[in-house]
Amino acid sequence: MSSPALAFEPAGKLHLLVVDEDAAVRTACCEIVAARGYPVRGVADIEAARSLLRAGGADILLIDLKRGSDGRNGIELIEEIKLLQPEIAVIVMTAFATVTSAVEAMRSGATDYLSKPFLAEDLTAILERIAERRRVDAASRVLRERMRQQSGLSVIVGNSAEMEKLYRILSKVAQTSHPVLILGESGTGKELVARAIHAHGPNAARPFLPVDCGSLVPALIESELFGYVKGGMNGATRSRDGLLAMAQGGTVFLDEVGELTLDLQVKLLRALQEKEMRPIGSAQPVPFQARILAATSRDLTTMVEQGRFRRDLYYRLNVVSLRIPPLRERREDIPLLAAHFLERNSRQRKQRYVLSDDALRIMSDYAWPGNVRELENSVERACTLSTGPILHIGDLPTQLQDFRLHAYRTEVDRSKAPEPAHVEQAVQPLAELERQAILGALRDLKGDKLRAARLLGIGKTTLYRKLKEYGISGAGA
The missing domain is CATH 3.40.50.300 (P-loop containing nucleotide triphosphate hydrolases)
Structure with a gap:
């Protein structure tokens, strides 16, 4: 989620390279990103991509993961290029969407993941997120350097x-x-x-x-x-x-x-x-x-x-x-602080971590009564409990998961709001609204608790606790 204080870096400064053997897909991707104002080139094979990337010819790599006719796959190229160009952003795409391939790509240094077929809006949204991340990273570097030169206060993070x-x-x-x-x-x-x-x-x-x-x-x-x-x-x-x-x-x-x-x-x-x-x-x-x-x-x-x-x-x-100032008064600093703590945990654990968009959105909306210390502990907890490099809402502490559940319940309630004349009769206790949200999600998903928890934006443990509290049992509750 972008903040008013976090403007996107001009698109013209980001050069893209699209790598896909399928000419139709390659052309479509080039047209999508060109329409956004990004200079773009498309190549069919990994060897051609390797030559261009070694010459520093791209800021963003959009690459198909499947193994090519030369026996090489995109994972190998990602690992090689990230060693040479750590700052390059990598978007992987594949028709064989599996959790295994996604995790492997992210561990190799990929930034985002697309499953074929995808919409133009999906790719555009990822490009915007990458532009925002680059701007945040650049702002953080400039801030640290300015503080080092002026007062050396590089240990304090924030540019609000x-x-x-x-x-x-x-x-x-x-x-x-x-x-x-x-x-x-x-x-x-x-x-x-x-x-x-x-x-x-x-x-x-x-x-x-x-x-x-x-x-x-x-x-x-x-x-x-x-x-x-x-x-x-x-x-x-x-x-x-x-x-x-x-x-x-x-x-x-x-x-x-x-x-x-x-x-x-x-x-x-x-x-x-x-x-x-x-x-x-x-x-x-x-x-x-x-x-x-x-x-x-x-x-x-x-x-x-x-x-x-x-x-x-x-x-x-x-x-x-x-x-x-408390953290709730400088929300635009939350992405910078989260990135700072993620970087520290990644360095300590020798494992790269990335916050999902939903997780960062909830963190940006949350009031943080414990301020920066609570944020730091939340990031550390998420890194500890995560099973992969992408940190989801379910990896965050219970208070943030409950906050997300209440926000979801509020959205559901607003979408079903009665006419003003009947509002007084329609008012229900918060606990009942929460119970209805859980029941509705389970009913729509035919009792699949794991998918329901993901839809509600909470962890599986939190969902089971809520089911117990409201006396809801059975796969199809």
Whole structure:
């Protein structure tokens, strides 16, 4: 699914090569793509295609998979060309449509798959998807290079207007030593931003020391920050420096600073004001030099008004504030982020993964309450559970499958919507609408649960769970 911010690359820049022994099919394919504005050439055999491709004569290869008269097949050519031209997009087509041949082609490096006979619209849709993927990939490369040159923030992915604004502020605050307050919902990447600020600042060679104020009890947070002397607390058999002292001119990152108790807030404020701290059990203050970065998912302004967060500490930490937008406010970044996580999983598992169009569409429409962290985990889960290189909706986590089922139910409900005068009588509980959608799919498909799950856009496990919930049993339920 394309986003308004993801315009297609001009078609004229993409050159196609069609390889098929069938002259009629070859001519028809050439005419279809030429009508879309793509320069195209057609050849009958693999040897001719090999010569043209070795010379770099195409950006997209449309090739028939069947074995030719010379004994060679398209899979062999795909494997050879992908080694020489990794960026080339490959569309395979065959009259012998099997799951085995599709998986083999995708593992060899194919981008998309067509089963003969196919409509002109099918090929056109694939060309548009490839153009969009190329544009997204190109935008990602340009973005990473620009961030590397300007502020080195290549670990942060996104090119939405919100992220561009964030990059500009980051590149400025990274060169200062002021405290920074990073605001954002859980999972938006607050620690990632803090690490980027430190890594591209003047003291990048110094330590970056994080402390999670939300997961530690107050006594442990105090000892982590300020340290203690021997005998200063229970179990203290030796002295230990706190993070503020250990930073030695580096950065201390206070994650979820809004969770600090008021007593700890007072001690932290005094330390920041005086640039010195008092280890637990010590009578002597110890000077320190560290930059303070703090982050929170809470509304500190409201907490200040309610007396739950000290106003003076808030202003001490909030010299510069950065807000990381939630993923639902920058949906155009979802394809880039998904591609980033897919690339990482592909590299780690030595297996190329591609999201199906339906899966990417659902991911783009989903609200992502867990933000980027939830997206990252969803992609990793899909790669783990997938039986092949193409990740389908059934490979995604349950919450996305349920979201797809509800969307499908809503579409069915809208298509059967009664006249306005009868709307009130026609309103039914959501559970009943969901049950009707499942029953309708099973009835239309003569009880084939696997095909029904695929039609509904959910996993087989989710379908069986729903069948159990609604008391639906039997192959032809």
